[in-house]
Amino acid sequence: MLIDSHVNLHAPAYYRDLDDVMHRAREKGVQVMVTICCRMNEFARALAITEMYDDVWCTLGIHPHHAADDPEITPEILTALADHPKVIGIGETGLDYHYDYSPREDQLTNLRTHAEVARRTGLPLVLHTREADEDMMAFLQAENAGEDFSFILHSYTSGEALARLAAERGGYFSVNGIASFRNAGEVRGVIANIMPMDRIILETDCPYLAPVPKRGRRNEPSYLSYINDCLGAIKGIPPTETAKQTAHNFFELFPRAVSSKQVESS
Ligand SMILES: [Zn+2]
Numbered sequence: 001m002l003i004d005s006h007v008n009l010h011a012p013a014y015y016r017d018l019d020d021v022m023h024r025a026r027e028k029g030v031q032v033m034v035t036i037c038c039r040m041n042e043f044a045r046a047l048a049i050t051e052m053y054d055d056v057w058c059t060l061g062i063h064p065h066h067a068a069d070d071p072e073i074t075p076e077i078l079t080a081l082a083d084h085p086k087v088i089g090i091g092e093t094g095l096d097y098h099y100d101y102s103p104r105e106d107q108l109t110n111l112r113t114h115a116e117v118a119r120r121t122g123l124p125l126v127l128h129t130r131e132a133d134e135d136m137m138a139f140l141q142a143e144n145a146g147e148d149f150s151f152i153l154h155s156y157t158s159g160e161a162l163a164r165l166a167a168e169r170g171g172y173f174s175v176n177g178i179a180s181f182r183n184a185g186e187v188r189g190v191i192a193n194i195m196p197m198d199r200i201i202l203e204t205d206c207p208y209l210a211p212v213p214k215r216g217r218r219n220e221p222s223y224l225s226y227i228n229d230c231l232g233a234i235k236g237i238p239p240t241e242t243a244k245q246t247a248h249n250f251f252e253l254f255p256r257a258v259s260s261k262q263v264e265s266s
Contacts, residue, residue, distance in 0.1 A: 004206075005201045037058060038065070039063065057257055060089075065096060075116040078090070082121045090118045090124070092154065095108070098130045108135070125149055128155065152174060156191075176202070177212070181212065202231065204220065
């Protein structure tokens, strides 16, 4: 079984052929997916998709790109919405100083609000971080990440120091198609040398970031096997093993998914 921990199945990119996309995912052994909410006005559709497919879960959050759109959002509002059994994580939130679509102050406020929700709900925080290593390190330490709440750095492209700190604090990492790109030697180095194998999970981040040999196309969960193969090559482990280990890690990080799985199978 492969688990795609970060998809955007509610995106307009799949409005026309979602059933076909899901069918191809199942044919390739992808059986669990998490559709990631990035703004409040897409939460309803993300949740609706989890109700259409038993093995699809979702998160609740506001992406740093959209941090300035919802200045009124409070931990109370998010905590109440996160009560739904299909919501298994908080985010994605984080810091993106590459695009700076929202002012950095708004991004930091948004991030702290989400951390408070993770603390209150016991759900893991899904973090996006790009060209913000210093501030992300300060955040993880100030908020006692790893102790007060669990967290994952998704689509990791940041530096070694942040990866080391996150690993020391018990953080998880997700590997995606970037690891297969020819110019991503530094990312592969961080995966090989710093990310502990028992803290790595897989994602496509579809419809973005299709892995080699599909690079440039619309991405979809059925391409996850290319990413799993790539992880195996980087770590020097057979892909059957990386599939097993990453699935195990996923349920460690997202316990609400496992408890619901047990409910369904009992
Ligand atoms: Zn992201």
